[in-house]
Every structure is written in structure tokens, then in C-alpha cells.
Amino acid sequence: MPGVFQLPVKEIADEARRVQDLGLQAILLFGIPAKKDEQASGAYSEDGVVQEALRAIKSKCPELVAITDVCLCEYMSHGHCGVTRIDGDHFHVLNDETVELLVETALSHAAAGADMVAPSDMMDGRIGAIREALDANSFDQVGILSYAAKFASSFYGPFREAAESPPRFGDRRSYQMDFANANEALREVALDIDEGADIVMIKPALPYIDILWRVRKRFGKPTAVYHVSGEYAMVKAAAKKGILDERAAVLEIMIALKRAGADIIVTYWARELANWTRE
Numbered sequence: 001m002p003g004v005f006q007l008p009v010k011e012i013a014d015e016a017r018r019v020q021d022l023g024l025q026a027i028l029l030f031g032i033p034a035k036k037d038e039q040a041s042g043a044y045s046e047d048g049v050v051q052e053a054l055r056a057i058k059s060k061c062p063e064l065v066a067i068t069d070v071c072l073c074e075y076m077s078h079g080h081c082g083v084t085r086i087d088g089d090h091f092h093v094l095n096d097e098t099v100e101l102l103v104e105t106a107l108s109h110a111a112a113g114a115d116m117v118a119p120s121d122m123m124d125g126r127i128g129a130i131r132e133a134l135d136a137n138s139f140d141q142v143g144i145l146s147y148a149a150k151f152a153s154s155f156y157g158p159f160r161e162a163a164e165s166p167p168r169f170g171d172r173r174s175y176q177m178d179f180a181n182a183n184e185a186l187r188e189v190a191l192d193i194d195e196g197a198d199i200v201m202i203k204p205a206l207p208y209i210d211i212l213w214r215v216r217k218r219f220g221k222p223t224a225v226y227h228v229s230g231e232y233a234m235v236k237a238a239a240k241k242g243i244l245d246e247r248a249a250v251l252e253i254m255i256a257l258k259r260a261g262a263d264i265i266v267t268y269w270a271r272e273l274a275n276w277t278r279e
């Protein structure tokens, strides 16, 4: 991932200040814990890496909107997004046990200062469970950005390496969506909105621009799109070889996403885009 770095907590507040000074309004935090275990305990511990980063960011940049990734894969020793059970050659991700830990994680992020939580796991019923728990704990102002349509995609590879979370066994196709199926995406989005999602997100971006358009048109909800690591790496590699003009290509991609209805774009080019649009 050229140009993309993991930051230690002690540097995160200065980085937050820099992105705020560039005119960016929001950041999305992913945590990489020092230790991973079978309960993903780093995800919901009070002194977890995301919780400490939030406190550092909020003390320096209280206005910067801090959104946190809520998932267990970065914290699980096996790298899956939930609690797993292995039966012989098969493994299952246990939905309800996983949702309980996701709720714990969301609450601990809210307590540390998150403005929004972004569950990225695709378990059933997690949006409703998180909404209910946030409301019951006086975090009714904390929003939910739901990864509503997350496709099983080949474009996630570079991120998994960067976040040190490739699954140790099996793959994630049992809980991510079949990319041939557009109707399932619309059903998943409808469910998440019913359960209380404030913003719905489509991931990846460019290969799913039809889904973005349909979701934005059908539901009229604030819609985000996640331009993922593989999409980023592809342009970077082509630019490095002189095949593409990076700036022109990136601006064209981002405008295409806006044209298709994106209200929010999550992108590794955020800093560069802020500079380019200012120029």
C-alpha cells in the first residue's frame, strides 16, 4: 500500500490535526492491537488501541468527526470477523455470539469519544442490537454507518496485509455477499435501514457503482462508498509504470462515484484530493 502507513497512538492526534487543517471533516479509524486472541478482547477493552486513539484525537480535534470500524477480525487470532466454531473440515461464524462482542466494541468506542460507529462485519441483526445498546447507555447521539452491502471481493487483499488480518483458515465468503447478486444488496441495505443505520455504505466502490446508484435512488438515505485498497493499489501501480496519470485518473474515479450518488467517499487519497481540489 504505497503512501499508507500504520500510526502509533502517540502520533495520531498530530495526524488528526493535519487532516483537519486540510479541510477534511471525518476520519475512519482501524485498530491493530499488540496482541490478538480468540475473544478479540482488544476490540472492546477500555485501553484498546482505538479507544486510546479516540481520546487522543478528541482532546486535540474535538470537531473532527471520528468514525470507528467495528469488527473483530483485526483482533481475532484467526482473522475472521466473528466468533468461530470448527467442525471437522468446516468452520462456522457464530452470529449471535459475535453480535454481543460487536455491541461491546461499539459501546467502548462511544465511551471513548466516537461520533459514529461503523460495523463492517455483515452479521445479521447487529445494527439493531448496537442501536439499542447505544440508546440504552445515553449514546443516542452516536450515529451508525453501516457496511450494508459488503461484497466478497478480490480487491481487499492489500488492506488485509496492511491491517494484519488475513484469515488463517477458510475465507469470508460465508458472511460477505456474492458479487453476482444485486438484489441481495438491496435487501441487506433495507434491513440495516430498518434496524436504525444512519448512513449505509457500499464496498468496494467502482465495480459496484450500479449498486450505489440503485441504493441512493431507492432509499434516499445518506450513502457512503468505500474505495478499497485493491482499487487504490491498481491505480498506484499503473501510475508508477507510467500507464496512467494518477491525479487525472483519481479525479475521474471520484467524480464518477459522486455522479452515481455517493454522499461520502472513504478513500486512501483523501489528503491528496483535499490538496488537488484546493488547487
Ligand SMILES: [Zn+2]
Residues within 6 Å of the ligand: 071, 072, 073, 074, 080, 081, 120, 121
Ligand atoms: Zn472484519
